[in-house]
Amino acid sequence: MATDDSQNVIDQPEVMKPRMATIEIAGKKVEVPEGITVIKAMWYAGIDVVRGIGCLGGFCGACATYYRTKDDPKVKTCLACQTAVQDGMCFTMMPPFPARKATYEIQKLQDPKQDLFNFYPEAPLCRNCNACTEACPQRIDVREGVWKAVFGDFKSVSEMFMDCVMCGMCTPICIADIAPNLVALYVSRAQGAHFVEKPIGLDTRIKEIQDGRFNDEWNNILKMNDKELAEHCATVK
Amino acid sequence: MDIHALQQIVHKTRDARRKQTIAKFSPADRDQLIHKYHPDFRASAYRPIRFGPNEGEKTVVELATLLEGDSPIHDDLDLTPQYQTDVLVIGGGGAGCAAALHAHGAGTKTILATKLRLGDSNSVMAQGGMQVSVAPEDSPVTHFLDTLKGGHMENDHALLKVMVEEGPSIAKWLLELGVLFDRQADGNLHVKKGGGSSKPRLVTCSDYTGLEIMRVLKDEVLNQKIQLLEFVAAIELLSDDSGACTGAIFKDLDNQRHVVVAAKSVILATGGIGRLHIQGFPTSNHYGATGDGLCLSYRMGAKLAHIDTFQYHPSGAVYPEQLIGALVTEGIRSEGGQLVNAKGDRFVNELDTRDVVSSSIIRECEEGRGIRTMSGRVGVWLDTPILNVEHGAGTVEKHFPAMMLQFERFGIDISKDPVLIYPTLHYQNGGVKIDTNSETNVKNLFVAGEASGGLHGRNRLMGNSLLDLMVYGKRSGLTAAGRAGSMKQGKLTLEHLERFRAEAKQHGNVSGVISPMILPAYTRKAG
Numbered sequence: 041m042a043t044d045d046s047q048n049v050i051d052q053p054e055v056m057k058p059r060m061a062t063i064e065i066a067g068k069k070v071e072v073p074e075g076i077t078v079i080k081a082m083w084y085a086g087i088d089v090v091r092g093i094g095c096l097g098g099f100c101g102a103c104a105t106y107y108r109t110k111d112d113p114k115v116k117t118c119l120a121c122q123t124a125v126q127d128g129m130c131f132t133m134m135p136p137f138p139a140r141k142a143t144y145e146i147q148k149l150q151d152p153k154q155d156l157f158n159f160y161p162e163a164p165l166c167r168n169c170n171a172c173t174e175a176c177p178q179r180i181d182v183r184e185g186v187w188k189a190v191f192g193d194f195k196s197v198s199e200m201f202m203d204c205v206m207c208g209m210c211t212p213i214c215i216a217d218i219a220p221n222l223v224a225l226y227v228s229r230a231q232g233a234h235f236v237e238k239p240i241g242l243d244t245r246i247k248e249i250q251d252g253r254f255n256d257e258w259n260n261i262l263k264m265n266d267k268e269l270a271e272h273c274a275t276v277k
Numbered sequence: 278m279d280i281h282a283l284q285q286i287v288h289k290t291r292d293a294r295r296k297q298t299i300a301k302f303s304p305a306d307r308d309q310l311i312h313k314y315h316p317d318f319r320a321s322a323y324r325p326i327r328f329g330p331n332e333g334e335k336t337v338v339e340l341a342t343l344l345e346g347d348s349p350i351h352d353d354l355d356l357t358p359q360y361q362t363d364v365l366v367i368g369g370g371g372a373g374c375a376a377a378l379h380a381h382g383a384g385t386k387t388i389l390a391t392k393l394r395l396g397d398s399n400s401v402m403a404q405g406g407m408q409v410s411v412a413p414e415d416s417p418v419t420h421f422l423d424t425l426k427g428g429h430m431e432n433d434h435a436l437l438k439v440m441v442e443e444g445p446s447i448a449k450w451l452l453e454l455g456v457l458f459d460r461q462a463d464g465n466l467h468v469k470k471g472g473g474s475s476k477p478r479l480v481t482c483s484d485y486t487g488l489e490i491m492r493v494l495k496d497e498v499l500n501q502k503i504q505l506l507e508f509v510a511a512i513e514l515l516s517d518d519s520g521a522c523t524g525a526i527f528k529d530l531d532n533q534r535h536v537v538v539a540a541k542s543v544i545l546a547t548g549g550i551g552r553l554h555i556q557g558f559p560t561s562n563h564y565g566a567t568g569d570g571l572c573l574s575y576r577m578g579a580k581l582a583h584i585d586t587f588q589y590h591p592s593g594a595v596y597p598e599q600l601i602g603a604l605v606t607e608g609i610r611s612e613g614g615q616l617v618n619a620k621g622d623r624f625v626n627e628l629d630t631r632d633v634v635s636s637s638i639i640r641e642c643e644e645g646r647g648i649r650t651m652s653g654r655v656g657v658w659l660d661t662p663i664l665n666v667e668h669g670a671g672t673v674e675k676h677f678p679a680m681m682l683q684f685e686r687f688g689i690d691i692s693k694d695p696v697l698i699y700p701t702l703h704y705q706n707g708g709v710k711i712d713t714n715s716e717t718n719v720k721n722l723f724v725a726g727e728a729s730g731g732l733h734g735r736n737r738l739m740g741n742s743l744l745d746l747m748v749y750g751k752r753s754g755l756t757a758a759g760r761a762g763s764m765k766q767g768k769l770t771l772e773h774l775e776r777f778r779a780e781a782k783q784h785g786n787v788s789g790v791i792s793p794m795i796l797p798a799y800t801r802k803a804g
Contacts (some may be wrong), residue, residue, distance in 0.1 A: 043645040045655075048619045050280045050596060050697070052651040077599050083799045090508065090530050090796065093396035095563040097603050098683050099488050102397055122686050124599055143500045146455050178682065198457055203678055204487055206492060226498055229455030232493075235462035236457065242411050245445045249417060257418045258438070266430065273426040274304070275473050276419060 064130035077107055077132055078120035091196050092133040098122040101207030104177075107131035117175045117209045139211045140221040142226065152230035153192045160223050164190045165216040172210035178203040182210045182220045189227045194235060198228040279497035280596070283619075283648055287515020287658045287695045290621035291666065299626045306634055314636040316700075317586050317735075322556045328784045329777070330718075331579040339553045340584065343568060344575045345781065346792030350513045350526060356769045358524065358539035362388040362504070363761035364754070365525060365538050367511045367570070368546030371487070371743065372726025374494035375750025376544045377756075381503050383758035389503055390527060392510035392795060393565050397497040399548055399727065400746060402563065403487025404606035404679060406472060406479030407747075408740035409444040412468050415476040417441040417713065424741060426475040426628045428706075428734020431583065436732040439713050440748045442743070445727045445745045448480060455690040456493050457482055469611050473630035483608050484679045487743060509536055510795045513774065514543060514573050514722070517767035522577060522722035524769055528795070533618060540762045544720040545570040546750065549585075549705040549727040552797040558604025558702040561590055566724070569793035570728035573673050574709045576777045577632055579717040583707025586736055591616075591634040595656035597687045602701045605659060606633075606680060613667045617658040618646040619696065624657075632736045635700040648697055656699035661691040671687035702746025706733050715753035721760070721767075723753035 054075050061074035063081060069084040079096070094102030103120035110128025142159035149155050156163060163186060171275050172182035177238065180200055188196045200223040248254070250254040262273060278620045302310060312318050321334045326344055340599075364380040366373050369391030377389040379402040389395070410420040420441040425432050448466065452458065458480045459467040470479040481488035487569040498505070509527040515537075517523045522543045527536040547570030551562025560566070575581065592607065610616075616634070618624055618641045627639035639656050641647055645656040661680075665671045673692035674681055684691045708730030726746045733741065 043620075045619060045645040045647055045649060046284060048647065049278065049649045049651060050283060051278060052504075052598070055598065055651040075598065080799075084666045084801050086801055088800050089367055090393075093564045095399070095402050097561065097563070098686075099402045099485075099679070100397050101395075102394060118692070122599075124687065126672065140497075141499060143502065146497070147453060190679070198746060202457070202483055202489065203487065203682070204492070206495075211297055215789065225492060227455060229493055229496065232455035232457045233453060236452075237460070238454070239411070239460070239465045241465040242409075242445055245411050246449060249445065254416055254418050257416070261418065261421070262434065262438075266459065269425070270430055273422050274431070276422045276426070 043112055061125055061127035063125050066132045072125060075124045077122050078118065078125055079103060081125045092120065096121045099205055100207035104207040104209045105131050105135040106134060117177055119177050119207065126238060134209060137208050137212050139208060139222060141222050144226070146229050146233045148233065149230060152234050153194065156189060156226065159226060161216060162218050163223050165214055169215060175209045175213050176209060177209065178205060180204060185224055186218060186220050189223055194227050194231040196236040197224055198231040201228055284694055286619070287617050287660050288620040290617065290692055291663055294615055294619060294623055295667070297386070297623060299623055301626045301629050302633060310636045310640065311632055313634055314639040316556050316589055323585065327786070328573055329586065330578055331509070336584045337555045339555050340550060340568060342790055343572050343787060343792040343794060344784045345786055346572060346790040347781065348513050349791050350650050350771065352771060354535065356515065356537055358537045358769065360388060360538045361766065362386045362538065362540050364542050364544065364757045365390065365540035366546060367437060367525060368548060369395040369547055370546060370726065371400030371491060371494065371746035372750040373546035374528070375747050376546055376725055376754035377493065377503050377755060378497055378501065379751045379754030380499050380758040383755055385758040385761045387503050388506060389498065390448055390506040390511065390538065392508065394507055395498060395505055396491050397563060397565060399563050399566060400487050400743070402489040403743050404484040404604065405608050406469060406481035406486045407743035408471065408474065408478045408738065409448045409476055409480050409744065410441065411445060411448065411466050411480070412477055417444065419476055420478060422721060423474045424622060424738050425734070425738050427738040429736060430734065432734035432773045433731035435713050436711070440732060443748045444744050447751070449743065451490060452499055452556045454493050456490055459483065465652055469608065469649045471611055472607055472628045472634065472669070473738045482563065484608055484677045490743065506536065510789070511569060511573060512793065514577050514765065515769045515771070516577060516773040517770060518576065518772060520773060521720035521767055523767035533701065537769070539766055539768055539796050541761045542723060544725055544753045544757055545574060545728055549579065549704040551702050555587060555702055558589065558801040560702040561593055561604040565796065567794040567797060569795065570724060571709065572792040574717060574719070574722060574724060577719045577722060578772050579719045579722060580710045581707065581736060582710040584680055584730065586706040586735045587702065588631055588704035588706055589635045589700035590703035591631055591638055591700055592659055592698040594696065595654045595699045596650055597689065598652060599687055600683065604701065605696055605698055606677065609659065609680070611666065612664055612676065615660045615663055619648050620646055625733055631739065640698055644697065654699065656697040657804055659697040659698045660695045660770065662693055662695065665692055694699065704737055706735055706737055714756040716756065716772065717751045723757055725749040725753040730733045
């Protein structure tokens, strides 16, 4: 039954009459509609973007961007696909930063908490400036995480960094040359591979499958014709 | 009207709705609803493919045009390879990483090539979880039956049986690599219930399941020192005189040069088609989801399956403008989030399959019970605050941190206010037809993940994609690796392309379209 939905319209003055904003993209002044995302502002300005875009959903960390708002001296960081432009804003995408990633065989580690200092000897040199925390677009307390890693609290680190999109914006600003996201990745993987209880139910299920516990049921199902199978499916609640 | 005024009806009706149960549709009603409202049944959006392995079969116009498109390669291109490898994996998402890790782990030389960065994919955005039948009351057989029912009984039984049976051992592999799946108090894997599933079967890492898996797999690819080629887009495959696949030609997106790679086997893990914006839909997909693998395999003579059916995820954001098309995870509905129309009524069982829920939302909106935005979109409310009412304060914040943050950035608190949603183009249900080794009808050409077809039938169940990626990534990697030792590198020719072009000419193909698309054309050209 059709009804009239003409009353159910959300007010969006910015859509009806977009205000143009003057922004600077990598030093060049352009006019774009206010409120569109930083990525869309680049497209609007006619810039082809190959590097610096990934999922467009705030999960992949490809679009790490430095920006500043009008008259504010503070250079901030954001994900370009998740940030709206405003008048007077200037921004530049962060180029790939040459951080050093340690390589390791995660399953073969003998003493993961001690090994942290071999893989990332700079990790304990944090000078508490807190710039990494301020740079994190995911609002992770990065500085606290680095200290917890150093003190061996791998569980807390793995929980704190579950939101980490690996954009790497915590790295260029570190005065101790720590790459906190890479440290946290190592710590989280070590936590998962070495310090979490093995789920017994999962091993039981794998063994049941290997031992053919479901074979009779499979045989029964796979010999059904389409109609029988559809009827059988309907009985599964 | 002010958005908060429009949202009042959701708050006002919440208590009454909490007590209400809505039955799922009967099979007959479900079919009727889908035929009337699901975009897969909008006949005007479809046309038959004019030539090639699927000649005469219908698909959406956008895809048909690309499949019939010409290759950017000129026949006089120098095919001397810059790289030689046993296994060439194309695509750096979940399936690509799983394939590369298993091929490399089996001791073969492996190259992973991707048109963006390693890991840039849809996989990284998967929030809902991965289906694995680990609960004592569950079984691989039940997983099979649920999936079959969700796929309208059209799933390839052999592919599906393999996937559900290998699920638990894949979960174990990921745990050993350090993936932190959510746990119960007793240490067992915590499982959630997903739409269309009869048992709780989703293993999760809060609402960051794909991100967590991809962080770990990417790190492992780097630790294993697998050779990477990033920012190179595959633009053509290579074949020998028997028609078998022998490598690929890429375009380096940094310098526009061609890169030729000779390989004993090629694994395409190039993902889906969301960025084709079929039927004008917004999409939840990543920037590179342009169906490149479908075009490349089609020109090689690989048969496609179920390419007339696509998944429109019920809950894509409609407001604010910046998030249009972005996904609001199904996990919210799994935990009791309700869909509410402009009159304050529920209209579907929120845990019915995605095609049913999407069709119902479209019905509500077409019949005038939607909420409109001034940019011309329409949607219904997803009552998110109800989760905190049902399960206690802080539930939304704790279980859906990614969602909270995404909306908070634009000044919306989803723990207090409902979200406006409408179906968004999410997944290609079909793809290149594969066997249980993940191989196509073209010898030594494997396809894994979303680019492949058959497994999901006509509608994929939530959580089956992550599992598909891992299981068939692994199988393709192991099969390709197992073959490499006894094989010689085949000749590098473009004979398949000559055949394709001849056929195109015969059918008067003058569209002038070049495929694959590589990246969507979002850049404003004039103004």
